Amino acid sequence: xxxxxxxxxxxxxxxxxxxxxxxxxxxxxxxxxxxxxxxxxxxxxxxxxxxxxxxxxxxxxxxxxxxxxxxxxxxxxxxxxxxxxxxxxxxxxxxxxxxx
Amino acid sequence: xxxxxxxxxxxxxxxxxxxxxxxxxxxxxxxxxxxxxxxxxxxxxxxxxxxxxxxxxxxxxxxxxxxxxxxxxxxxxxxxxxxxxxxxxxxxxxxxxxxx
DNA sequence: AATTTAGTTCGCAAATTTACGAACAATATT
DNA sequence: AATATTGTTCGTAAATTTGCGAACTAAATT
Numbered sequence: 253x254x255x256x257x258x259x260x261x262x263x264x265x266x267x268x269x270x271x272x273x274x275x276x277x278x279x280x281x282x283x284x285x286x287x288x289x290x291x292x293x294x295x296x297x298x299x300x301x302x303x304x305x306x307x308x309x310x311x312x313x314x315x316x317x318x319x320x321x322x323x324x325x326x327x328x329x330x331x332x333x334x335x336x337x338x339x340x341x342x343x344x345x346x347x348x349x350x351x352x
Numbered sequence: 353x354x355x356x357x358x359x360x361x362x363x364x365x366x367x368x369x370x371x372x373x374x375x376x377x378x379x380x381x382x383x384x385x386x387x388x389x390x391x392x393x394x395x396x397x398x399x400x401x402x403x404x405x406x407x408x409x410x411x412x413x414x415x416x417x418x419x420x421x422x423x424x425x426x427x428x429x430x431x432x433x434x435x436x437x438x439x440x441x442x443x444x445x446x447x448x449x450x451x452x
Numbered sequence: 453a454a455t456t457t458a459g460t461t462c463g464c465a466a467a468t469t470t471a472c473g474a475a476c477a478a479t480a481t482t
Numbered sequence: 483a484a485t486a487t488t489g490t491t492c493g494t495a496a497a498t499t500t501g502c503g504a505a506c507t508a509a510a511t512t
Contacts (some may be wrong), residue, residue: 259400260377268380275372276500277360280449284364287451294459300359307501309460314499327509328458343450349380350443351387352452376470394489407471409490414469427479428488 267345273318278303279311283320283334291333294323367445373418378403379411383420383434391433394423 274280278301285292294312298305312332315321319338324331346352374380378401385392394412398405412432415421419438424431446452 259402260381264380264384265377268375268377271371271380272375274449275368275375277365277368280364280368280371281360284449287449295457298459302359303500304502305459306461306503310500313460325459325508328456330459343452346446346450347452349374349384349387350446352443352447395487398489403470404472405489406473406491410470413490425478425489428486430489 263345263348266341267349269318270320270342270345273315273320276311278308279315282311282315282332286321286332286334287339291331294330294332297332363445363448366441367449369418370420370442370445373415373420376411378408379415382411382415382432386421386432386434387439391431394430394432397432 274283281301282297285297294305294308297312298308301308303311312321312323316323319335320342321332322335324333374383381401382397385397394405394408397412398408401408403411412421412423416423419435420442421432422435424433
């Protein structure tokens with residue numbers, strides 16, 4: 253998954269990567285929440301969402317790997333926020349893609 | 353994948369479904385093309401894209417299942433276009449989600 | 453030093469995705 | 483009727499995703 257065969261542009265590959273990060277309801281929910289309020293703790297999410305905390309942790313890791321969120325350690329908790337730089341990039345890419 | 357547990361809204365589920373359809377570079381490329389020009393033939397895509405035509409056919413099927421495109425049979429070819437109703441819905445959902 | 457708290461990582465199973473070539477279907481042409 | 487064209491479906495393999503509980507880590511508290 254990452255055609256550098258010139259047919260699919262790097263912009264399209266990046267858009268697809270972001271879309272993939274958004275393609276699971278749990279992850280979309282987390283992003284949606286972080287876009288509304290500034291930050292949240294992993295524990296807050298764990299209480300609300302009907303999944304094991306190990307599963308949640310994996311989803312958060314994927315969002316981090318996609319560059320859409322970042323976690324700040326506040327022992328013993330972890331505070332998650334959007335990675336604003338990449339969130340703005342995602343806004344730009346989807347705006348272009350969807351012709352908004 | 354489809355939490356009707358009231359925590360994740362139907363809107364969020366739908367947004368995630370669209371995101372999933374967009375989450376593969378090949379599918380994103382097809383959508384991008386159809387958003388730029390009105391329609392295209394399966395064969396045109398097959399010539400351009402570096403994948404087997406059976407694989408392309410599967411991707412097109414997924415886009416159809418997600419409701420984002422529709423295929424019109426013009427024997428012996430198939431002409432694909434965006435499903436404008438759902439494309440507009442996707443625009444709306446992503447606009448809301450990304451706060452554009 | 454033992455315990456508690458908050459999260460992550462590991463190991464595993466089940467399901468889904470991605471990809472291909474071969475076989476098939478439907479229409480158009482010879 | 484045989485052939486060619488265009489796509490889809492089938493069968494299969496490999497990789498990835500999703501999810502869980504158990505085990506682990508790190509810091510704070512007792």
